[in-house]
Amino acid sequence: MPIQIKRGLDIPLVGKPNSTVEDISPSPICTVYPREFEKMKKRLLVKEGDLVQRGSPLFLDKKNPAFTFCSPVAGTVKHIALGPRRVYERIEIEAVQKDQPLTFPTFSIAQIAALSREEALSLLQKSGLLALIRQRPFSRDANPNAKPKSIFVNAMSTAPFQAEARTVLQGQEAAFQAGLNVLTRLTEGKVHLCAAESDKDSVPALSQAKNVTIHTFQGPHPSGNSSVHIHHIDPIQKGDVVWTIRAVDLVLIGRLLLEGAWPSTRIVALGGPGVKPEARKHYRVRIGTPLSHFLAGKLEDGEQRVIGGDVLSGAALARDSSLRFFDSSMTVIPEDRERQFLGWLAPGWTFYSRSKTFLSAWFRKNRSWTMGTNMHGDPRPMILTGLYDRYLPMNIMVDFLVRAVLAHDVDEAIQLGILETDPEDFALCSYICPSKMDISGIIRQGLEEIEKEGL
Known part of the structure; x- marks a missing residue:
């Protein structure tokens, strides 16, 4: 039975990429x-x-x-x-035109399962791909000296327009299993593979996965966040260390082990209302490719904001920059600076509203919306409403946690469960916040303060 997640929200944003994969020519x-x-x-x-x-x-x-x-x-x-x-x-x-890869040791899938922890860590550190594994709490680069009690592999993508595991894993079943096998060498505990209920039987790489414990989730975003998976399967207690990795990243590790060469390309999802409809798809592109080369001819007219990652927790990228190592998706939305006549007093037939302030929330429920960068308001004082708790499916009282962080009360923040979380878990809270507060940024500030104090 899947783990049912009821609290959350799937944002009805225009521009979902389809499952087609197109190759991007190498840039000089x-x-x-x-x-x-x-x-x-x-x-x-x-x-x-x-x-x-x-x-x-x-x-x-x-x-x-x-x-x-x-x-x-x-x-x-x-x-x-x-x-x-x-x-x-x-x-x-x-x-250069002719590729010249430095060779790494190659292994069969069975040989990978027999590696020692030291051998596996040595190879991952030498290649730099150990950075794809994140360590909780604090979601930092995995410390090779730490021994995680468990490892979570995230094969879900509920945030808007992340690269779909079903698309990335197609044809990469061997590489994915190789990655799973090497993870089993890094922990004495379990390796948990978390997937969407709809993908469990239809994606061969997931249905045929071995040496792992498979869990399925069903529900709105953030049901695909690793924090939610950890919270419901193997909660973090004081002193625990847990490692996490995305399935789309684990494929890169598997390719390194099977092919003996550093994997220079990855599949990136491109979507959003700022992308032309025919260009909303997945692309196989080399890491470090200039965005001017990657996005050429794919964006709508007008000023657009390019976001590395999803629209909720990604970072804005300059158009003259390049594809980052960690980015498996890119979202493009219009730069919206226009002030709306009457604001929230207008009927709002053409605007999306989660709070049912506008008529669109009552009569246009099942459509997708073009949303831009406009926050439609300025920051306001925080009011204790309990609204945030409707969008975080964890046993955490968000209002009190935010106040504890702002007051620099790290002991109370820890008691309220901040160490179980990651800033991305609060992205929906920021999105629906009536006070226009950056809840994710506040949580990041709290985690950094706790980490600095060594608690």
Whole structure:
């Protein structure tokens, strides 16, 4: 029986990508962003003019020199950009026509299941793909010295327009199983595979998965968030460590193990009202590809905001930047700065309303809406209403947790369950907040404060 999630909301946004996968031609320039790896002190291993192979190390973690991140392409290091305080902003590589991959050890699926924990960690750190695994609490890069009590693989995508596991896993069944096998070597506990009830039997990679415990969920977003899965299956207690990874990322690890080469391409979903209808699909694209190359001819006219990730918890990207390592989806929405006549006093026939303020909430329930960046209001004082609890299917009182974080009362925040959560879990709360507060940002601030104090 699936785990039923009743609290939440599926945002009816126009622009869902279809399951078609189209290849994007390689770009002559590839960009790597070291700042994606938060909390990591980096030491650069290359300089401008150096020749690199696909899989050559570009930088390492000073605290853990065994971890290196590798180049997605073979070519010449063209430019290394420094930001404030000489922080490495980006590494630009001019790719060569002929691919030259650095070879890694190759394994069969059975051999992977027999690896020791040390061997598996060594390979994941050497390739940099260990960064795809996140560690709870705090959702940081997995610490190889920590021993997780369990590992959760997320094969759901309930946030708007994330890459669908059923699309990414098609034809990658062996790579996915290889990834699952290596995860079993990293923990003495269980590996939990969480999927949508509708995908359990229709996606071969999920229905035929071995050496894992399969769970299915049914319900609106955020039923696909890892925090919800952990909360209902194996809750985090004080002192516990849990690792999580997305199924779409686990495929990259499996490809590394089976092919013996750094996987330079991934499937990215492109959707949203700012994308032309015929371009709303999945794309196989090289990591680090310039957005100007990737999005050429695919966006609607007018000013658009490009978001790396989903529209609820993603980050805005500059049009002259490139595809990030962690991004498996991109959403494009209009930059909406227009003020509406009468505001909330208008009948609102053409506006979406979750709170049933407008007529559209009563008479146009089953349609999709074009939504932009307009917040339709300014920040206001927070009022204790209990509204947020309707959109977070966890045993957490959001109003009191937010107030504890704002008051810097870390002890109360911990008692209220903040360590079970991730900022993305509160994205819906931010979306429906009548006070226009960034609830996700407040929770992130609280988690960083607790982590800094070492509690």
